[in-house]
Amino acid sequence: MVWAENILRGLLNKLVTRGSLELELYNGARWVFGDGSGKRVVVRVADRKVAGELIKDPEVRFGELYMDGRLDVVEGTLYDLLELLLQHGTAMRSFTGRKLFLMARKFRSLLFGRNTLLRSRRNVVHHYDLNAAFYELFLDTDRQYSCAYFAAPEMTLEEAQRAKCRHLAAKLLIDPGMSVLDIGSGWGGLGLYLAEVGEARSVKGVTLSDEQLAVARRRAADKGFDHVKFELQDYRNTRGTFDRIISVGMFEHVGRQNYDTYFQKAADLLAEDGVFMLHTIGHTSTPGPTNGWITKYIFPGGYLPALSEVATAVEKAGLMMADVEILRHHYADTLREWRARFMARRDKALALYDERFCRMWECYLAMCEAAFRFLDVVVYQFQLTHRNDVVPITRDYIAQREATLFAREKALGEPTAARSWRSTATVISGGQ
Structure with a gap:
C-alpha cells in the first residue's frame, strides 16, 4: 500500500x-x-x-x-x-x-433517497429514540436540540437556547389567542414556550419519536397545559388550519424528493393571514449530497438543502418568502458547548452505550462543529406567508417583540419546563 x-x-x-x-x-x-x-x-x-x-x-x-x-x-x-x-x-x-464520490452519492440518493412514511419513521427512531438519559448529558435544561442563538457572546447555552425560542417567536409574530402547529416538536420545549410565553390559544406538536413524545406529553401535563397537544404523527397526515406554523431542525429529515410535498402541505395548513417559520440547516453552495458518514451513522435519510432548492419548492407551493436570515457561527458555538459537555460526562455515556458509540458521537459533534466553522454549512430561518401584507415592512418589530417576550419570561420566572426536564428524563429512562 x-x-x-x-x-x-x-x-x-x-x-x-x-x-x-x-x-x-x-x-x-x-x-x-x-x-x-x-x-x-x-x-x-x-x-x-x-x-x-x-x-x-x-x-x-x-x-x-x-x-x-x-x-x-x-x-x-x-x-x-x-x-x-x-x-x-x-x-x-x-x-x-471529491467530485467522483459526490456523483456516486447523488445517483444513489436519486434511486433510494425518497423518505416514505415508513422510512421517515425508521430514520427518526434511529437517532432520536436513544436512551432519554443520553441527551441529558449534553443538552441544555430545556432539551433544545437545534442551533442556539448567541445574541451576545457571553451567553450560556441555556440563555442562547432561550434566545433562539424568543427570536423565532418574535418573527412568528405570535399573539395571544392564536393556534400553532409545531412540525417536528422534539421534546416539547418550543411548543411549551409558545403556549406559555407566547400565550397561544392552542399548540399542536407532531413528532415521529416515541421518546420525544413521552417527554413532551409529560411536560405539558406537569404544567397543566390542556391546550398543548403532542401527537405521534407525520406532517403529511396532519389536518386543520393554523394561524402559525413553526418547524425547527426537522426539515433536514424531509428529503430532497419531498420538498414540494412538504411546502404544499404547509401552504394547505397555514391560514390565509398566517406566518410559517422554518429553521433548518443548509449550505451556501450549489446542491449536492450530504456528508456520507453523517447519513450512514447519524441521520439516515438526511439532506441539507441549498438556498436555491428551498426557494424553488416554496415558489411551487404558492408561498412567498417574507424574510430570510442566515445564522453562520451560531451552530458552531452551540456544538462547541454540546461537545464540551459530552466529553466532560463521557463516562456516563459509556455506561449507557459502548466505546464505539461514544467515539461515533465524539466524531459527530466535532465534525459538525468544524463544518459550521470552516465550511459552507449554515442555518437558514425562512419566514413564509401567503400574502405580502402579513408581516411589517421593516424589521424593527423583531427587536420590539423580543423585548416584550423577554418581559413576559421575567414575569413568569424560570419556566417550569426547564426546571422539570431532568426529573422527567430520569423517570422515563428508568434512572435513579
Missing part, C-alpha cells in the same frame, strides 16, 4: 499548510506537516490499510476509522485535527478529488 501512503502524504502536505500535525504510522515512521505553529496534534495510524481506505472514500472512512480506533488522536483533540484539515475551507474539496 505504498502508493496509497504516498498519495495520502501528498494530500496532507496540501491541506495542512499552517499549524503542526504529526502522524505516527504503524511501522514507527513519523510524518510531520504544517509550519510548526500553534498547538501540536499527533495522530496514530494503527495498520497499513488505513491510507488506502482513506484515499478510496475519505468522507466516510475517516469517521469509521476513528470509531474503530484505527485512526486515533493521541495529542490534541479530534476537533483540533479537523481544524487543521479544514483550514482552507471549501477549497479543501479540490484537494481530495
Whole structure:
C-alpha cells in the first residue's frame, strides 16, 4: 500500500499548510506537516490499510476509522485535527478529488433517497429514540436540540437556547389567542414556550419519536397545559388550519424528493393571514449530497438543502418568502458547548452505550462543529406567508417583540419546563 501512503502524504502536505500535525504510522515512521505553529496534534495510524481506505472514500472512512480506533488522536483533540484539515475551507474539496464520490452519492440518493412514511419513521427512531438519559448529558435544561442563538457572546447555552425560542417567536409574530402547529416538536420545549410565553390559544406538536413524545406529553401535563397537544404523527397526515406554523431542525429529515410535498402541505395548513417559520440547516453552495458518514451513522435519510432548492419548492407551493436570515457561527458555538459537555460526562455515556458509540458521537459533534466553522454549512430561518401584507415592512418589530417576550419570561420566572426536564428524563429512562 505504498502508493496509497504516498498519495495520502501528498494530500496532507496540501491541506495542512499552517499549524503542526504529526502522524505516527504503524511501522514507527513519523510524518510531520504544517509550519510548526500553534498547538501540536499527533495522530496514530494503527495498520497499513488505513491510507488506502482513506484515499478510496475519505468522507466516510475517516469517521469509521476513528470509531474503530484505527485512526486515533493521541495529542490534541479530534476537533483540533479537523481544524487543521479544514483550514482552507471549501477549497479543501479540490484537494481530495471529491467530485467522483459526490456523483456516486447523488445517483444513489436519486434511486433510494425518497423518505416514505415508513422510512421517515425508521430514520427518526434511529437517532432520536436513544436512551432519554443520553441527551441529558449534553443538552441544555430545556432539551433544545437545534442551533442556539448567541445574541451576545457571553451567553450560556441555556440563555442562547432561550434566545433562539424568543427570536423565532418574535418573527412568528405570535399573539395571544392564536393556534400553532409545531412540525417536528422534539421534546416539547418550543411548543411549551409558545403556549406559555407566547400565550397561544392552542399548540399542536407532531413528532415521529416515541421518546420525544413521552417527554413532551409529560411536560405539558406537569404544567397543566390542556391546550398543548403532542401527537405521534407525520406532517403529511396532519389536518386543520393554523394561524402559525413553526418547524425547527426537522426539515433536514424531509428529503430532497419531498420538498414540494412538504411546502404544499404547509401552504394547505397555514391560514390565509398566517406566518410559517422554518429553521433548518443548509449550505451556501450549489446542491449536492450530504456528508456520507453523517447519513450512514447519524441521520439516515438526511439532506441539507441549498438556498436555491428551498426557494424553488416554496415558489411551487404558492408561498412567498417574507424574510430570510442566515445564522453562520451560531451552530458552531452551540456544538462547541454540546461537545464540551459530552466529553466532560463521557463516562456516563459509556455506561449507557459502548466505546464505539461514544467515539461515533465524539466524531459527530466535532465534525459538525468544524463544518459550521470552516465550511459552507449554515442555518437558514425562512419566514413564509401567503400574502405580502402579513408581516411589517421593516424589521424593527423583531427587536420590539423580543423585548416584550423577554418581559413576559421575567414575569413568569424560570419556566417550569426547564426546571422539570431532568426529573422527567430520569423517570422515563428508568434512572435513579
